Structure formats: C-alpha cells, structure tokens
Amino acid sequence: MVPGALVLMIVLWEGYKAIGPENGADVFGVRLIPRTSDRAMPHVVEMLRRFGRPEVGGGSSRTVFDAVFAATWYSFRVALLGLVLGVCFGLLIAMLMARFNLLRKGLMPYLIISQTVPLIALAPLTVSWGGRLKLGSFEWQKWMSAAMLSAFLAFFPVAVGAIRGFASPPAASLELMDSYAATWWQGFRKLRFPAALAYLMPAFKLAAAAAVVGVVVSEISIGLRFGIGRLILSYSQEATGDPAKVYTAVVGAAVLGLAMAALVSLVDRTLSKNRPAEAQA
Amino acid sequence: MKINRLSKGAVLLAVAGLAVAACGSDDTATPATTPTSGVAAAGCDASKAPATLTKVKLQLQWFTQAQFAGYFAAADQGCYAAEGLDVEIIEGGVEIVPQKQLADGQVDFALSWVPKALASREAGADIVDIAQIYQRSGTLQVSFKDKGIKTAADFKGKKIGNWGFGNEYEIFAALSKNGLDPATDVTLLAQQFDMAGLLSGDIDAAEAMTYNEYAQVLESKNEATGKLYTADDLNVVSYEAEGVGMLQDAIWADAKKLASDATYKETAVKFVKASIQGWIYCRDNAASCRDIVVAKGSKLGASHQLWQMNEVNKLVWPATGGIGVIDQAAWDRTAKIAQETKNLEGAAVLTKAPDAGAFTNDIVNEALQQLKDAGVDVTGSSFVPLTVELAEGGN
Numbered sequence: 001m002v003p004g005a006l007v008l009m010i011v012l013w014e015g016y017k018a019i020g021p022e023n024g025a026d027v028f029g030v031r032l033i034p035r036t037s038d039r040a041m042p043h044v045v046e047m048l049r050r051f052g053r054p055e056v057g058g059g060s061s062r063t064v065f066d067a068v069f070a071a072t073w074y075s076f077r078v079a080l081l082g083l084v085l086g087v088c089f090g091l092l093i094a095m096l097m098a099r100f101n102l103l104r105k106g107l108m109p110y111l112i113i114s115q116t117v118p119l120i121a122l123a124p125l126t127v128s129w130g131g132r133l134k135l136g137s138f139e140w141q142k143w144m145s146a147a148m149l150s151a152f153l154a155f156f157p158v159a160v161g162a163i164r165g166f167a168s169p170p171a172a173s174l175e176l177m178d179s180y181a182a183t184w185w186q187g188f189r190k191l192r193f194p195a196a197l198a199y200l201m202p203a204f205k206l207a208a209a210a211a212v213v214g215v216v217v218s219e220i221s222i223g224l225r226f227g228i229g230r231l232i233l234s235y236s237q238e239a240t241g242d243p244a245k246v247y248t249a250v251v252g253a254a255v256l257g258l259a260m261a262a263l264v265s266l267v268d269r270t271l272s273k274n275r276p277a278e279a280q281a
Numbered sequence: 282m283k284i285n286r287l288s289k290g291a292v293l294l295a296v297a298g299l300a301v302a303a304c305g306s307d308d309t310a311t312p313a314t315t316p317t318s319g320v321a322a323a324g325c326d327a328s329k330a331p332a333t334l335t336k337v338k339l340q341l342q343w344f345t346q347a348q349f350a351g352y353f354a355a356a357d358q359g360c361y362a363a364e365g366l367d368v369e370i371i372e373g374g375v376e377i378v379p380q381k382q383l384a385d386g387q388v389d390f391a392l393s394w395v396p397k398a399l400a401s402r403e404a405g406a407d408i409v410d411i412a413q414i415y416q417r418s419g420t421l422q423v424s425f426k427d428k429g430i431k432t433a434a435d436f437k438g439k440k441i442g443n444w445g446f447g448n449e450y451e452i453f454a455a456l457s458k459n460g461l462d463p464a465t466d467v468t469l470l471a472q473q474f475d476m477a478g479l480l481s482g483d484i485d486a487a488e489a490m491t492y493n494e495y496a497q498v499l500e501s502k503n504e505a506t507g508k509l510y511t512a513d514d515l516n517v518v519s520y521e522a523e524g525v526g527m528l529q530d531a532i533w534a535d536a537k538k539l540a541s542d543a544t545y546k547e548t549a550v551k552f553v554k555a556s557i558q559g560w561i562y563c564r565d566n567a568a569s570c571r572d573i574v575v576a577k578g579s580k581l582g583a584s585h586q587l588w589q590m591n592e593v594n595k596l597v598w599p600a601t602g603g604i605g606v607i608d609q610a611a612w613d614r615t616a617k618i619a620q621e622t623k624n625l626e627g628a629a630v631l632t633k634a635p636d637a638g639a640f641t642n643d644i645v646n647e648a649l650q651q652l653k654d655a656g657v658d659v660t661g662s663s664f665v666p667l668t669v670e671l672a673e674g675g676n
Contacts (some may be wrong), residue, residue: 025480039480223372
C-alpha cells in the first residue's frame with residue numbers, strides 16, 4: 001500500500017508539473033492553478049539529490065539527509081511522549097466521565113472548548129508558565145512544552161472515543177453484571193473496557209496524527225531547536241534560492257507521521273490478536 | 282490467555298518506555314563561554330573571570346544568524362566571562378515575542394525593534410532601551426529594474442509586498458510622505474518570508490532586509506538566463522535614505538529592576554560592555570564572526586552569513602556617538618512615525634509619545650567610558666565594509 005501510494009504521489013506531482021501551466025492560472029482573479037516552475041515545484045529527482053548534498057555549503061557539514069533524519073527522530077520522540085501522555089490523560093478523563101454522571105454531563109463542553117484554543121496562542125504561554133516552574137534542580141525545557149501541546153491535541157480523540165466505547169455495552173450486559181453484584185470497577189474491567197477497544201483503536205490513530213501536528217506546530221511556534229518543524233521553517237527561508245531543500249524537510253515530516261501511524265497499528269494488532277469474539281446466543 | 286496479556290503489556294510498556302527514555306536525553310544548546318581563539322583578538326581576557334559567574338539570559342528575535350553575531354562573538358571570545366557573566370543566548374520563534382519574555386521575567390535582557398517594543402511598553406510592559414546597537418534601519422523595498430521603482434514616490438500604482446505584523450510601518454510612512462494614499466494609490470500584498478513573490482512577478486516591489494531577503498534574491502538563478510541575479514537587475518528603495526527609517530535591533534532591559542536593583546544595573550553595564558566588545562570584534566573580523574555563527578548551528582549558507590555579517594556591520598558602524606548610544610533625533614523620528622502613521626486598519630503603533638523612561642543612555646555611556654578608557658575604538662569611524670560575493674543558494 002505505502003509504496004503504491006508513494007509512486008502515485010510522484011506520478012501526480014511530476015505529471016502535473018509536465019502538463020500544468022508554467023505560471024499557473026487565475027480563476028476569477030485568484031490564483032487557483034498552482035505554478036509548475038522549478039522554483040515552485042522542484043523535480044522529485046532534485047529533492048532526492050538535495051538529500052545527498054551538504055546542509056550548509058562552504059564548509060564540511062553533514063548532509064541534508066543526516067539533518068532531516070536527526071530532526072525527524074527528535075520530533076518522533078517528543079511526539080511519542082505526547083501521544084503516550086495524551087492517551088493516558090484521555091483514558092483517565094473518559095473513565096471518570098463513565099463513572100460519574102455529573103462529570104459526563106458537565107465536562108464535555110470543556111473538552112470541546114479545549115480543542116478550539118489555537119495551539120499557536122497556547123504554545124508561547126506554556127513556555128512562559130514552564131519557565132516559572134522550578135522544582136529543585138528540575139528546569140522546564142522547551143521540548144516539554146512541545147510534548148505537552150502534543151498531548152493536549154492527542155487526548156481529545158482518545159477521550160471522545162473512550163466515552164463512546166465505555167458506554168457501548170448493551171443494557172442487557174450491564175444488567176447481567178449488576179445481577180452478579182459486580183462492583184463498578186469489575187464491570188469496567190470485564191465489560192466496558194473490552195467493549196471500548198473497537199472504539200479506541202481509530203481514536204488512537206487520530207491521536208497519533210494529532211500528536212505529530214502538535215509537535216510540529218509548537219516547534220515552529222516556540223522555535224524549539226532540533227525538530228523537523230523547526231527544520232521546515234529554517235529551510236523554507238532559503239526556498240528562494242534553494243527550493244528543493246524545504247521539500248526534504250517536508251518529506252521528513254511525512255515520514256514522521258507514517259512512523260507514528262505504523263506504531264499505532266502495531267499496538268492495535270497486538271491488542272486485537274486473540275480478542276475473544278462475543279459469543280452469539 | 283496469560284501469555285497474550287503479558288505480550289500486550291510488553292508492547293505498551295515498551296512504547297511508553299521508549300517515549301520516556303527518548304525525551305530523557307536533552308540536547309539543549311549550551312552557551313559558549315570558552316574562547317576558541319586567543320585573548321588578544323577581541324581584547325577580552327576570560328582568564329580574569331571570577332570563579333562564580335552571574336547567569337544572564339538574552340532573548341533573540343529569531344534563530345541563530347549573523348544578525349546577532351555580536352552576542353555570539355562576545356560569548357565565544359570570552360567577553361562575557363571576562364565581565365563575570367555566563368550568558369545563555371535563547372533563540373526566538375514565530376510566536377516568541379522577546380520583549381514579552383523580558384516583561385514576564387523569563388529573561389534578563391531581550392533584543393527588539395524599537396517600534397515593536399514601544400508598542401508592548403504602551404500595553405504595560407515595563408521595559409527600557411539600554412543600548413541601540415543598530416544605528417539605522419535595514420529595511421528595503423526591492424524591485425526589478427523594468428518596473429522603474431527608484432524612490433518611494435514611484436510606488437504609485439504598483440503592487441507593494443509587505444510582511445505585516447508591524448513590519449509595514451516604514452512603507453506606510455514613506456507612502457504618506459510622498460502624498461500617496463495606501464488604500465487607493467498602491468496595491469498592498471501580503472508577502473511570505475521568502476522572495477518567491479518578487480521572482481514570480483506577483484509583487485512589483487518586495488519588502489526585504491539588507492542582510493537577509495535582499496541577499497536571497499542575489500542567490501537565486503534567473504531562470505531565463507541561467508545566471509544569478511545581480512544588483513544591476515534590481516532597484517532598491519532604502520527607507521533609511523527615504524528619511525523614514527525606524528530604529529531596529531536594540532537591547533532592552535527590565536525598567537523596574539534597573540531602577541531598584543543595583544546588582545541588576547551593574548550586570549546591565551557589564552552585559553552591554555561585553556556585547557559591544559563582541560560587535561567591535563565582528564566589525565574587525567567579519568569572517569571569523571561568520572564562522573562563530575555557523576558553528577552555533579545556523580542553517581544558512583556560508584556566503585549568505587558573511588553577506589549578513591557585512592550588512593549588519595553597515596547598520597551598526599560607523600556609530601558617530603559611540604555604538605549603542607541612542608540618538609535623540611532618530612528616536613524621536615521613530616516615535617513620531619509610530620504615532621502618526623496609520624496602517625490600512627487605521628491603527629498606529631502608538632497612541633501617544635513614549636515617556637522619557639523608554640530609553641536611557643546611562644548604561645551604555647558607562648560601558649563606553651570603560652572601553653574608551655581602555656583605548657578601544659567605539660565609533661568605528663574608519664569602518665570599511667567588505668565586498669561579499671554571494672553564491673547560489675547562499676552556499
């Protein structure tokens with residue numbers, strides 16, 4: 001699937017570049033048809049070649065590939081931490097909401113509001129708050145802000161999915177639990193949580209994507225060094241004279257997203273293997 | 282079942298463990314306090330440094346580049362250490378506002394353009410300009426020769442690119458000065474932070490800094506000829522020359538602390554003095570300063586950085602009244618434009634004139650006196666800029 005999609009993308013890119021108008025075209029005075037000049041759309045080959053050349057010319061510097069790889073790896077680790085935190089927090093919130101009726105009714109609007117706060121407004125604030133935080137020798141680092149924002153985006157789909165999932169067992173099953181005099185916790189472990197797995201997996205995938213977006217956007221916003229978002233911004237400043245370079249960083253960001261998705265699929269497969277199918281009466 | 286549950290747990294644990302372990306290793310940039318070359322070059326003797334250094338944080342406006350070379354040079358050459366300071370230079374980002382970081386107490390000193398800092402000041406940030414490192418404005422409006430835009434008066438009827446976010450006031454001031462109405466006489470276009478719009482012809486005249494975007498054009502190939510663009514292909518309108526230049530990079534300090542905290546004031550003098558030594562070093566050793574900045578992890582190419590260093594030097598030097606001294610006339614002009622020029626939304630940067638507490642020359646004068654006593658040239662009256670050849674892509 002992945003190689004096929006990749007080939008398709010290259011064919012689309014180069015195909016449009018071949019037939020599209022060099023200078024783009026305006027529709028009702030707005031430029032809607034993009035330019036195909038080498039500056040606007042460098043050849044894929046050119047991007048690949050750029051990977052092999054030094055990042056900074058005029059000296060012995062690492063290649064762009066090494067730079068993009070290192071940045072992607074850095075962002076991957078921050079995004080992963082963000083995802084793990086987000087999943088934990090999302091599950092916790094959903095559990096509390098499943099347990100307490102009052103929370104279920106009262107908390108939802110706040111969850112939704114939380115996602116309407118623009119990330120770029122929040123990012124510098126977390127740096128500022130973090131800067132005031134001092135516990136012994138612990139000092140808040142900028143990457144922690146990025147991981148926090150990543151978690152902030154990632155928790156939402158998990159919470160929403162889990163809330164639906166925890167409420168998904170049919171009334172008959174819940175009543176059966178009651179008839180066993182099961183405690184709420186027993187009911188949660190044996191019935192609600194397993195039932196929620198089918199809802200959680202798609203939620204995890206959304207969360208993985210959100211975690212990546214969170215890291216990349218906050219890197220750009222707060223100027224966090226080392227990550228792929230920062231690299232995209234740095235390289236895009238050189239886009240005038242070196243247009244292929246910025247696309248190498250974009251490829252890195254795409255690989256980051258794919259790697260996160262692959263990881264979630266792996267977890268999914270492990271969890272769903274031998275998942276007992278419900279016996280049909 | 283048991284095995285299955287175990288393996289589930291193992292995967293989840295592994296994932297969590299990886300994430301935590303991954304972020305445990307932190308590779309934050311460490312400030313350089315050890316000089317890489319001899320003592321003599323910048324005249325800073327780090328061996329005189331006291332055993333315990335005072336920690337100081339400086340917030341930059343953007344990523345590491347030659348625009349901030351003086352500070353990196355001061356750190357690299359041991360100037361900060363010689364003054365007993367351990368300076369951490371903090372990079373900026375898209376949403377990081379240096380003067381807000383300063384007002385929030387996150388950093389000890391911040392760099393900012395004067396109009397932007399004055400706007401924050403009016404909004405309540407208690408900050409003060411203690412050293413005006415850049416003596417002139419480096420903002421240009423660049424166009425191709427065939428558009429015939431030689432002065433701001435030629436903007437009439439043209440598509441004028443601008444960055445917005447408070448970077449557009451010099452353009453508006455130049456338009457007003459030439460009797461042009463920004464709303465009807467020109468087409469104002471939002472411009473990206475690269476020069477693609479100019480090269481593709483979407484913009485007739487693009488906003489550019491002498492030390493960055495202008496160089497980007499000269500590093501690009503003319504697709505028609507296959508050669509790099511040259512200065513002969515371009516017309517340049519300089520806002521400084523148009524008489525509407527606004528003061529740019531300055532060192533800002535916490536006004537309240539400066540008034541009440543004698544130690545902070547002492548630190549400010551030391552910091553300004555050492556920073557000035559860094560800028561003097563860069564005036565006399567542009568190539569070496571370029572190398573310092575490149576070594577600090579700048580992503581821009583070597584010829585681009587040398588160009589930037591050289592152009593920045595032109596904005597700093599010569600400094601008639603001494604580097605860092607705030608010139609009352611330039612200050613008043615900046616404040617006047619900031620109050621009187623309205624952008625398309627009808628907003629001016631400032632609603633009233635900044636009060637006398639917005640800048641002080643006390644700190645910089647004290648620093649300059651110490652340097653003058655040591656026989657250092659702080660005006661750079663004999664400064665001659667280099668001629669820098671730009672290579673493709675700035676490499």
